[in-house]
Amino acid sequence: MSIKLVAIDVDATLLNSRNELTKHTIDTLKEAIAMGTKIVITSGRPLPGTEPYYAKLGIDKKDDQYAINYNGATIRTTSGRMISETTLTIKDYKDIYSLANKIGVKIQAETADCIYTPYLSAPKYTKYEQKLTNAKIRHVRMQDLKKSDVIAKIMFIDEPEIISRVKKELPAWVYDRFNVVPSSPVYIEFIDKKVSKGNAVRTLAEKLGIDISQVMAIGDQGNDLSMIEAAGVGVAMGNGIDDLKSIAQFVTKSNDEDGVAYAVEKFLLNK
Structure with a gap:
C-alpha cells in the first residue's frame, strides 16, 4: 500500500547534528510532495520553531498542509488554522513547579508563542530551547500566572545527569495525571495524558481519510x-535510541547521513 502521509520529527531526525536541513533532504521531500504525499513535521517544538522548514519545503502558509506541535498537543494547517488543541492548566504548572523545587530540577512552561521561566535569569537550557524554537522567553512569576494563560506543555530542563536522576524520582501521581515524555537527554516534557505524537498522527490521518497503514513516521x-x-x-533513525529501534520496522541512516531522505527514497520513491 502506498504511503500518503509522512510524520517526521525535527531535532536529530529532519535536521543533522549542526541543526541543518540539507539540500538532499529538501530535494527528496519536495519530490514526495510533488507526488501528493503529505509531509507533516511532528515535533515537540512550537509552530514558530518548525515554520522555517515548511518554508524551505515550499508548503508553508497552506490550508492543505499540516503541522503537529508540542508532541501532539496542537494540530494546525501551516497557514495557522487550529484543528485540534489540548492544553494544561495553571494548577498543573504550579504542581509540577512545586515538584521541581522538591527534587532539585529546573522548569519552564510553553505557550503558543512564549517560553515562561519562573527564574529572573533564564537557565541555560531555556536559552537553548529559545534558540531552537524562535519563541520569546518571558519571566513570569508563579503568583503572576493568569487563568487565561494557555499552557501547551511543561518541561524539566537541566543537565543530563540531573534529568537522568529525576526521571527515577517522579512520583506515581505525575504518571497518573500526565503523559511524561523524555524528549532529549536534557528535557523531560509533561503534556496532557491524552496527548502524544501517535494520537495526533492518527487524528490527522483520520481527518484526511488516510488509513494508518498508509502513514510512515520517522523519529x-x-x-x-x-x-x-x-x-x-x-x-x-540510525542515531536513535535503542527502545525506538527495537519497535521500528526499519532503521534508516543517521541524521548526519540524510537518514530521512534515505527512508523516503526507499519507501516512497523506490530508489
Whole structure:
C-alpha cells in the first residue's frame, strides 16, 4: 500500500547534528510532495520553531498542509488554522513547579508563542530551547500566572545527569495525571495524558481519510515511540535510541547521513 502521509520529527531526525536541513533532504521531500504525499513535521517544538522548514519545503502558509506541535498537543494547517488543541492548566504548572523545587530540577512552561521561566535569569537550557524554537522567553512569576494563560506543555530542563536522576524520582501521581515524555537527554516534557505524537498522527490521518497503514513516521527519541508504533511504517533513525529501534520496522541512516531522505527514497520513491 502506498504511503500518503509522512510524520517526521525535527531535532536529530529532519535536521543533522549542526541543526541543518540539507539540500538532499529538501530535494527528496519536495519530490514526495510533488507526488501528493503529505509531509507533516511532528515535533515537540512550537509552530514558530518548525515554520522555517515548511518554508524551505515550499508548503508553508497552506490550508492543505499540516503541522503537529508540542508532541501532539496542537494540530494546525501551516497557514495557522487550529484543528485540534489540548492544553494544561495553571494548577498543573504550579504542581509540577512545586515538584521541581522538591527534587532539585529546573522548569519552564510553553505557550503558543512564549517560553515562561519562573527564574529572573533564564537557565541555560531555556536559552537553548529559545534558540531552537524562535519563541520569546518571558519571566513570569508563579503568583503572576493568569487563568487565561494557555499552557501547551511543561518541561524539566537541566543537565543530563540531573534529568537522568529525576526521571527515577517522579512520583506515581505525575504518571497518573500526565503523559511524561523524555524528549532529549536534557528535557523531560509533561503534556496532557491524552496527548502524544501517535494520537495526533492518527487524528490527522483520520481527518484526511488516510488509513494508518498508509502513514510512515520517522523519529529518534522517546517522544517518537507512540507515532512509530502507530504508523503503518515506523522508521527509527540510525542515531536513535535503542527502545525506538527495537519497535521500528526499519532503521534508516543517521541524521548526519540524510537518514530521512534515505527512508523516503526507499519507501516512497523506490530508489
